[in-house]
Structure formats: structure tokens, C-alpha cells
Amino acid sequence: MDLHINSTKQLANGVEMPRIGLGVYKMTEPDIALNAITTAIDAGYRHIDTASLYANEKEVGEAVRNSSVARNDIFITTKVWNSDQGYDQTLKAFEKSLELLGLDHIDLYLTHWPVKETFVDTYRAIERLYEEKLIRATGVSNHQQHHLEAIAVKANVKPMVNQIECHPRLTQFDLREYCAEQGIAVTSWSPLARGGLLNEPTLQRISDKYGKSPAQTIIRWHLQHDLIVIPKSVTPTRIAENIDVFDFELTFEDMKNIDSLNLNERTGADPDNFNFN
Ligand SMILES: NC(=O)C1=CN([C@@H]2O[C@H](COP(=O)(O)OP(=O)(O)OC[C@H]3O[C@@H](n4cnc5c(N)ncnc54)[C@H](OP(=O)(O)O)[C@@H]3O)[C@@H](O)[C@H]2O)C=CC1
Numbered sequence: 001m002d003l004h005i006n007s008t009k010q011l012a013n014g015v016e017m018p019r020i021g022l023g024v025y026k027m028t029e030p031d032i033a034l035n036a037i038t039t040a041i042d043a044g045y046r047h048i049d050t051a052s053l054y055a056n057e058k059e060v061g062e063a064v065r066n067s068s069v070a071r072n073d074i075f076i077t078t079k080v081w082n083s084d085q086g087y088d089q090t091l092k093a094f095e096k097s098l099e100l101l102g103l104d105h106i107d108l109y110l111t112h113w114p115v116k117e118t119f120v121d122t123y124r125a126i127e128r129l130y131e132e133k134l135i136r137a138t139g140v141s142n143h144q145q146h147h148l149e150a151i152a153v154k155a156n157v158k159p160m161v162n163q164i165e166c167h168p169r170l171t172q173f174d175l176r177e178y179c180a181e182q183g184i185a186v187t188s189w190s191p192l193a194r195g196g197l198l199n200e201p202t203l204q205r206i207s208d209k210y211g212k213s214p215a216q217t218i219i220r221w222h223l224q225h226d227l228i229v230i231p232k233s234v235t236p237t238r239i240a241e242n243i244d245v246f247d248f249e250l251t252f253e254d255m256k257n258i259d260s261l262n263l264n265e266r267t268g269a270d271p272d273n274f275n276f277n
């Protein structure tokens with residue numbers, strides 16, 4: 001049963017991106033990363049979200065190669081870190097990621113954060129990788145509308161994905177609407193607010209009604225908002241639980257009730273005011 005949501009989202013260039021992926025931030029211990037990714041692929045995940053920052057691209061590649069699923073059936077995202085930004089540096093960082101992953105192409109490559117001086121050149125390098133068919137889709141992360149507008153002035157190809165912090169405490173209504181108008185798919189990072197929302201009473205009440213867990217309700221809320229979602233877990237039961245969300249549908253009223261939990265509250269940095277490289 002699919003209940004009105006396809007398991008993939010079609011990007012602007014027609015590439016199908018699986019709507020649920022495994023986030024692998026903080027899986028720095030090789031065995032833990034390998035086990036979690038293998039468990040996820042066995043449970044039906046076909047999308048892994050990593051970054052050079054996460055220091056586990058090697059394990060992502062290893063788990064994908066060792067799985068019984070064909071490489072082309074698994075969607076892999078990675079990101080260029082802030083200290084590697086700029087046109088030439090991005091091309092170099094990409095080569096390193098490709099080598100660590102042990103792959104001949106990556107599905108989606110993102111600028112991790114919009115570093116003021118370099119994010120436009122960084123995106124232009126991502127465009128070149130796309131033209132050279134080393135990546136199947138282009139994208140950015142943590143970009144606000146004004147960053148996307150600055151890129152649009154210089155780019156030939158619009159970013160196809162913007163990965164942003166999004167969950168019921170930070171619903172990102174305006175940025176999501178702008179991205180939808182521009183044909184940019186949105187991926188929600190920290191979709192479970194890093195686990196901080198799972199005891200919230202409204203979410204518990206709604207979840208009980210459907211016989212689902214609060215994590216499943218939140219993931220379903222993302223999907224019904226046409227978002228791509230990348231929950232992280234190293235716990236096998238949770239990994240399975242987080243993708244078991246295609247057999248129920250939240251009512252319009254429940255969607256609104258969850259929307260109303262918004263406090264514009266971030267768990268991570270503000271893209272207009274971050275200070276790390
Ligand atoms: N582009 C960017 O700047 C950023 C991207 N990301 C990406 O987003 C991914 C997800 O975000 P992340 O910050 O990891 O946070 P999440 O919102 O995915 O929450 C992860 C936490 O929730 C717990 N959890 C997961 N599933 C369940 C469940 N069903 N029941 C109870 N607890 C659960 C996990 O515990 P446990 O693992 O112990 O099971 C972990 O502590 C990252 O891994 C990364 O890929 C994240 C931050 C920034």
C-alpha cells in the first residue's frame with residue numbers, strides 16, 4: 001500500500017530520488033556505520049545521506065558494494081564541506097569523496113553550507129560535475145532564498161535539491177514555498193529534531209490514533225508535505241520503523257495540528273549567521 005505518496009520524488013531533470021534516506025551523521029565508528037547502512041538497505045532503504053564532514057564515506061561505499069542491491073538502485077548524496085569550498089577546491093574535494101566512496105559517480109552532490117565568499121563558485125563547480133556526468137543531480141544545503149537567487153544569476157542549471165533543517169518545530173513554510181515555485185526539491189535534515197520531539201503530547205496523541213510511533217507520524221508529516229526525509233538511526237528496530245510509513249495517511253486536520261507546533265526553533269546553526277569551517 002502506498003497511500004498517495006510515491007516512494008520516489010522526481011527531480012527537475014527527471015531523476016527519481018527516494019523519499020526516505022538514511023542519515024549517517026555521527027556514525028564515525030566504522031562497524032556501527034556498516035551495520036546501520038546494511039540494516040537499512042535490507043529494510044528497503046535505497047538512499048543514503050552522507051558528507052565528507054561525517055568521515056564515513058568509505059563505509060557508505062563499502063556497505064553499498066557489499067549489498068545485494070545494484071549500485072544504480074541506491075541513491076547516494078554527499079556534500080562538500082565549508083573548508084573545501086571554491087571552484088577548484090570543490091572539484092578536488094569531489095574527487096576525494098568519489099575515491100573514498102569507491103564509486104564512479106555520485107547521485108547528488110551538495111554545497112554543505114553557503115559560505116559567504118565561495119558558495120556561488122562552489123555551486124558552479126557542482127554544475128561542471130553535472131555536465132561531466134559525474135553526478136546525476138545538483139544541489140545545495142542550508143541555502144536561504146537569497147542564496148538561491150544569487151546562484152540563479154550565475155548558474156546555467158538551477159540546484160535540483162535544497163537540504164535544510166525542517167521538522168515540526170521549524171516548518172520552513174516560506175522557504176519551502178519558494179523552492180516549490182522554483183522546482184527545487186526539499187530534503188529535511190534532522191527531521192526528528194534530533195529525537196527531541198518524540199515525547200511531544202500532540203504528536204503522541206496523533207500517533208496513538210493511527211497505532212504508529214511519534215517518529216513515524218513525524219516522517220509521514222514530512223512526506224505529506226512533499227519533502228524528502230533522511231532520519232538517522234543506528235538502532236535496527238528504529239531503522240525499520242522509520243521506513244514503515246506507507247500504510248497510513250494523516251488527515252488534513254492532523255497535518256494542521258502538527259504544523260501548529262512550529263516555533264521557528266532551530267536545533268542547528270542559522271544559515272545567515274554560522275561561524276564554522
Ligand atoms: N545538511 C546539513 O547541514 C545537515 C544534515 N543532516 C543530515 O540529516 C540526518 C538526520 O539528522 P540528525 O541530526 O541525525 O537527526 P534526526 O532528526 O534524524 O534524529 C536522530 C536521533 O533520533 C533517534 N531516532 C531515530 N529514529 C528514532 C525512532 N524511531 N524512535 C526514537 N528515536 C529515534 C536517533 O537515535 P539512534 O541513532 O540512537 O537510534 C538519533 O538520536 C543526518 O544524519 C545527516 O545525514 C543533519 C544535520 C545537518
Ligand SMILES: O=C1CO[C@H](CO)[C@@H](O)[C@@H]1O
Pocket residue numbers: 025051053112267268269
Ligand atoms: O551536517 C551536519 C551535521 O550536523 C552538524 C552540527 O549541527 C552540522 O554542522 C552539519 O551541517
